[in-house]
Amino acid sequence: MMDCVFCKIINKEIPAKVIYEDEEVIAINDINPQAPIHLLLIPKKHIASIMEINKDNAEILKQITKVAQHLARESSIDKKGFRLVVNTGEEGGQTVNHLHFHLLGGRFMTWPPG
Ligand code: 5GP
């Protein structure tokens, strides 16, 4: 995807602080963190949103879950708790149309979000 900022980060065309990477997933620090820990877990394949998940690509959700658990433990937020968020579509607050999971932690989370 030529104009996708996350595809550019995955292809190392623009820099990012990479926290984790494997064949399917990359995790980076969010450029505008909303919590002391704010990571973005991103499938390397361009999938526009959670609405594009289907039986052929759903395996990525398992891998992202594994990476989220690993990074939560590594950041020592696994016991205190954290939030894993997928904003979807305009009203859902999605601003980058490449599926990503926000992993937020290190502070008390309020509910409902704004
Ligand atoms: P969304 O609003 O789509 O749920 O989340 C997009 C997130 O990507 C935002 O939290 C925003 O700060 C982050 N973001 C946008 N552009 C960049 C970038 O170039 N680098 C990094 N590291 N994060 C970005």
Ligand code: ZN
């Ligand atoms: Zn993309």
